[in-house]
Amino acid sequence: MLSKPKFIQLQQTFANHIKNPDKVGRPQDVDDRHMRIYRDLFFNNVMGFLNSAFPVLAEIIGEQRWHQIGRDFFSRHHNKTPYFLQISAEFLSYLKHEYQGQASDPDYMYELAHYEWLELYVDVEPEDPSCNIEADVQWQLDGDVLTAIPFLSPVVEGCLYQYPVHQISVQNPSPEARESALIVYRKRDDSIGFAESNAFTLQLLELLKQQSMTGQQLIDTLLSQTGLAGNEAAYHGGKQTLEQWRQLGIIWGVVVNDSVT
């Protein structure tokens, strides 16, 4: 194998020292006073991204430990994204696959990070790759979500957490484990909505995302998939859920018939 050009080796030393100054020495021809400028600029920059994406987790973990985690992330994780808003997704991947936890870490650590990431994701994710779903499907505010096809918010995610991550804060840092089905979605006015749900209705949401069906068909499909076909109470519950989702703005309206082909 050809050895790397000298300048490339030097670049890698320079970068590795910035990532992990305790393990990698600085290049010989750079003094510490100047190298420190780079070390500080880079690390503060990365911590700035993490702090703005994960404010609740940062506060609960505490500054000292949070900085240790930030340093470990910066020195070990191979960031693939060129996009700044996606650094939070890189950090999430690091937490899942590379992070070595400590006994003092809260059990909900990953789930809380995921929930904080989700808020950012729903805020900025394009509606569709060409950013203009509304032009493709006509929809209107008014209409019966049971007999028409509901028009779902274009950016909506439902997740089942083992902890009530939406209630965690510095004031409430150690909640009891409790299965929490949370929906985060983009409202009609582009603000972000949060709703608590249950595991069953999360399935309804998934179905709604995948299939173009009337509300009635959706509920029927879900009930037969879960062995509850013909159950009046369950049908009524499904109907109420769809109505409630329309109130909350998880469902924006109904698809206009003409556009269904």
Next chain:
Amino acid sequence: MPSYPVSGAGLGLRRALLGPLSSVGPEQIDFMEVAPENWIGVGGRLGKEFRRYSERFDFLCHGLSLSIGSPDPLDITFIQQVRDFMKLHGIKAYSEHLSYCSSEGHMYDLMPIPFTEEAVHHVAQRIKTVQDIIEQPLIIENVSAYAQPGKEMEEIDFLKAVIDESDCRLLLDVNNVFVNSTNHGFDAKAYLSKIPTHKISYLHIAGHYEEAHDLLVDTHGAEVKQDVWDLLDFTYQQHGVIPTLLERDFNIPSVPELLSEVDVIKRLQLNHGGSMGEYDAKQA
């Protein structure tokens, strides 16, 4: 006659400025610049707000993650996404830093390329690849540096060699010349005089932070220092009136204060006989 992708006096658009600048028009700011890394793949309220800006103003892309001098391979998919983003918003040109910001992964800030012959070839080759994809010249910017690891030639000679070999264009950052002249002890005016006039696409001006009398940091977090305004004046004298953009990324002041700095650019341009609002439409 040199030709430019934009004209007049510009301002860098930050997310924090979307609200404050919403009632400011192209009669006050001639052109704007964004980091494509902050806007590609961004929808929702931010995406819509950006669209309202790109429809109203002339825009340039000023990238941060290309990492043109990196030991890591170029991210071809990313470059194609930048090209598509420029087409989508009618953005006129793409500038990037003559530096690297990745080494076994992205590090999200700028590191100094060693000034060596080998590095010139490495960078020039990669610039050519980028230019093939974006189908127009890449504009590279001289960067501020706090160290010069592995230096075998002067910064100005490295810069000129890269431009010559790759046939790219130059974004001349006047503040960065000032910062480096202090940090590395060279004559800023001599540096500026050696720049080939016809290669310049536009200029940057910004404020810096004085860490020590011999160590300046390019923070974009303060108003432009008088020494740097004087260098801009000198640049116009040497190279003619060139479109110039004010960068302000931190400690962002009120809109009137920002616009008053943009107006200083306009005034200097007028002093040098610059007629505002005219430029070579062929570049656009």
